Amino acid sequence: MVQSTVAVQEKSGVMNIPSWWNCPEGFEELQKLAHLLGEKELLQRSISSDLEGRFPRESLKEIANAGYGAVTIPVEAGGLEQGFTAFSVLAESFSQYCPSSAMCWVMHTTTVHTLYDAGTEEQRKKYIPGVLKGDIAALAFSEPATGGHFWNVVSEAPRNANGYLLNADKSFVTSGGEADFYIVATSFPDSDDKDNLMYLLVEKDQEGIESSSFSAMGLRGNASGPMKFKNVQVPFENRIGGEGGAGYYNDNTVDPLFLLGSAACWVGIAQGALNAAIYSAKKKVHADTGSSVAGYQVIRHELAKSQILIDSARSMLYRTAKALDGCQEKGLELSECLYPLWQLKTHAADMVITVTNAALQVSGGRGYLTGQVEKFLRDGRAGALMGPTNEVLREWIGRTLIDVPWMDEV
Ligand SMILES: Cc1cc2nc3c(=O)[nH]c(=O)nc-3n(C[C@H](O)[C@H](O)[C@H](O)COP(=O)(O)OP(=O)(O)OC[C@H]3O[C@@H](n4cnc5c(N)ncnc54)[C@H](O)[C@@H]3O)c2cc1C
Structure with missing residues (x-):
């Protein structure tokens, strides 16, 4: 079984990783519940869903049954009103068990929030009760x-x-x-x-x-x-919304939620792959040297480099989520956070490629066999290609740095 990020080892002499490093303060209970759901419901169907190319309908239903059908929208509209930090904690946790379910859920949540933001009262009343019971939006x-x-x-x-x-x-x-x-x-x-x-x-x-x-x-x-x-x-x-003018919601709803939620998935996938690699490196012992794979210093350095990379993206993730929560509380436009979101998505999507590749290398030929590690590598590779792609985002970041309008001629 893959080690979970919430479990901190408590052996004497072993450094304790502070819980706030892995989870924003105040969201520990939610993270624990999300991992339990992942272990119990998402993991079991993840490999067969990948092998058979089967839509993870049952897993998405379980996510809705757990109350996460409309996490970001206000309670009076039927939502959980848990904000963008909670959305990120859930997406990061789910993707450690089933990246396909996590990404479908991120797109679903982004769609539901768009319906809430741009839709009328009648439209909210008509469609939100269904999503609470498991209807899927895209x-x-x-x-x-x-x-x-x-x-x-x-x-x-x-x-x-x-x-x-x-x-x-x-x-x-x-x-x-x-x-x-x-x-x-x-x-x-x-x-x-x-x-x-x-x-x-x-x-x-x-x-x-x-x-x-x-x-x-x-x-x-x-x-x-x-x-x-x-x-x-x-x-x-x-x-x-109107007959035209939806670009406003692209910038203020769709992009913020998609960039944040998908970055959370890339962080979760990277952590899932690294956890699997750590497990395998500790377990595999070479009979000739008597050393486990984790016993080789070069391997431990790979693990350390990967964890540092994951935590760099995770820190950006929760810092940006907190800023979005702040914008929402103050009634500011979410587009205020587009620049950090571009950096976050680009970094998380690049990072997951590096980390899943390292996790496979550490896992040896066994990592190359059909299974969890190679699957995380394939799943994570989508990040840089999903729009706005990393090339486009780097261009927007670069233009911003030299004070040139980001959208011209793209
Ligand atoms: C798994 C997956 C799920 C998806 N889900 C959805 C979804 O639910 N809804 C949805 O609407 N879309 C979805 N997409 C589409 C996604 O958001 C992108 O639109 C799509 O991946 C772009 O692919 P393309 O082949 O059209 O690339 P192209 O745009 O043709 O790009 C080809 C290459 O050119 C680069 N490039 C493109 N434009 C520029 C530029 N201006 N400057 C520099 N380089 C550039 C790209 O970065 C890329 O390297 C999904 C994509 C994937 C892979």
């Missing part, structure tokens, strides 16, 4: 035509007598074909707003929806395949 933003520039879409949904006629090709949709509803980013051609981005809520059974299977290197349970929306008639009451 974001259909990226299009093949514009790749990772998901804020620029070529699809359109012109108005007709009954609402909007949506025609959109989407390249990757996590929980695609499995979700109960989607927030689809498209454009409204006749918008009065300079930003003609528009969100439409599409329910799973509407006519004209096609989803394709997802065959990928990692996160294989995610059902992140392409979707097509062909002449889907969306009623007026399912427009989330």
Whole structure:
């Protein structure tokens, strides 16, 4: 069994790692509950979900049953109102057991928060009770035509007598074909707003929806395949926000939650891989030298370097989550934290590649065999590719550093 980050060894002479280093203060109980859920419910289905490319529906249902169907939205709207630190603690913990479940849940939570922020009272009342019982929500933003520039879409949904006629090709949709509803980013051609981005809520059974299977290197349970929306008639009451102007919610809701939640997943995946490598390095003993793998100094240095890298990203994660919580409390825009979020996501997604690779090396040929360590490496590799990709984010960070507008000409 993989060692958990919450368990701190208490052997005499062994340095105790302070609990605040692994978990923001005040969230210890939540972290403990999330690890229990991970051990009991998520871990058991994680390997088969990966091998069979099966959507982790039962695991997501258990997450909802535990009360985490709408963690970030206010209590009066049916949410837990636990804030962004709690969201990060849960995502980091879940991903140590089943990264696919954790990422589907992050996308779900981001969608639910978008519905809350941009939606009307009626829309909240209609859809939030369902997500508390296990309905799954998803974001259909990226299009093949514009790749990772998901804020620029070529699809359109012109108005007709009954609402909007949506025609959109989407390249990757996590929980695609499995979700109960989607927030689809498209454009409204006749918008009065300079930003003609528009969100439409599409329910799973509407006519004209096609989803394709997802065959990928990692996160294989995610059902992140392409979707097509062909002449889907969306009623007026399912427009989330205005006819245009949704770029505001991209910057203030979708990006902050996605960048934070996904970074938490990369931290959790890295920690899960390192825990598995530590376990294996302690267990494997060479008969000729009499030493365990962990007995070699070079191996211990690899473990130390990896843990330091994980904690550098974890520190950024919880510092940024706290800042977002602060913005929310003070009624400030979450976009105030975009710059730290870009750095956080870039670092966490780079870090997980380095750490999972080191974990595999420490685990030897056994780590290369089908199993937990190689799976963490494959799952974590998605981070740098998910939009905004690390190349795009480094460009925005670099432009900011030299006082050049970040969005021009991208
Ligand atoms: C597992 C997974 C799940 C996903 N889930 C969702 C989802 O739920 N919803 C959703 O909407 N999308 C989702 N995506 C899509 C994701 O957010 C990106 O849009 C997608 O990964 C980009 O891939 P692409 O092949 O279109 O890349 P491209 O954009 O074609 O990029 C190819 C390469 O060019 C680089 N590049 C692109 N633009 C620039 C630039 N301006 N400057 C410098 N370099 C650049 C990229 O970094 C990359 O290295 C998911 C993707 C993955 C892998």
